[in-house]
Amino acid sequence: MINKAYLGDELQKEMQDFFNENVFLQLNEFLDKEHNTFRKALLTSTNFKKVYNPLLESKSVLNLKEEFSIDILRFVEYFKSKEFIAFLEDVVEFSLQVRDVSIVSYEQKDFKLLSDLDTGAQEDYLEIIYDLSDTWNESYGGIQTYTTKEEEILHLEPQHNTLTILYKPEEVMKYLKYINSRSKDKKILRVEMKFDIVEVEN
């Protein structure tokens, strides 16, 4: 499924160097054309449930326990597979273990606020976002910002078929800017994953 361009040794070294230097990495055109099957299945799924906490977030989450679409489940399993995890481990040079995989949709009026829940007892982890969003424009809102109390670190704009790999230290918080009426019926659609860092590879 991974675009073959990302599997060569030369590019792998480039990816490792970029990640080491920036603690994040974005890979465009990440999956081959099969990702269209995944996106179509998600867009027709009726198992997205609204999650609304006015002080925290508004979003829709796919209820995977009630999802029986083979196309969706096949992709979810892929993101937990040895093949995918091995790819990530090669790039970030950590040993990883899947903590959580969820499929989330954000549309008009949705948001995520900065929250102390992103800090506190949780340890550092690797955050992976695979994006299947509609063509997006910054003026719609929906930009995800990673920030410490002192400075903003990264702005993440929705970008179709892009994988973002981000080392998330405990002190970094994030928010997703309120999606305004200019977005009309466009959606941010993505797989959000957390990986525990088991050990640093030598």
Place this chain on the structure above:
Amino acid sequence: MNNSWINFSTLATISSEEYLSSKPFEYYSIMNVFKEEKLKELVKELEAYEYYIEDHDLYQFKRTHDFKNTSSSLIKEFRNEIFSDTFVTEMERITGLSLLRDKGDLHSLKLEQTHYLLCHDDQVQDRAVAFIINLSQDWDEEDGGILELFESDSSGNPRSVAKRITPEFNQFNFFTVSSKSFHQISEVVSESKSRLSISGWLYKRDRQGEGL
């Protein structure tokens, strides 16, 4: 009582009992507390005023600096009336709180298309009463910019909007700042109109008459 800015007879119609028993939390919304002609002068003054964009996770809008150090004599006069002993005494009668005189926050907000303010309770330091004086004319519900008050669940968390207040010119809204005073302003969707208001906070006073 004669006053160039405030219709005290209108303010006197608000009973403390009604205010204290209001739902989802202690609030009131009333028209024509201020002299219409004076507010129109104020709107003209604000047209030339400098606004700054505020853009965070919780909100996006334009606001002025606090009017404490304003160079506008008209705004200075208005500010003096808002924090005057006469006005604050009336607010104390309604809210049942002890409030500071001659001290408080006052600024103007301007919400244009796509601007919003998400749910929060205003609890910062010793804020006691939050107030909003709406200055937008010909505003419709479809324009957005609705002040929405939340009801809280048994754990004290806001759950759903229980009251919606569409802005009107010379509408005075105020509420007691508390752990229940969750509110938001819905997104302004009008392409051509701006939601203009003056808002601020009155502060708690301790028994000796000083700020906490």
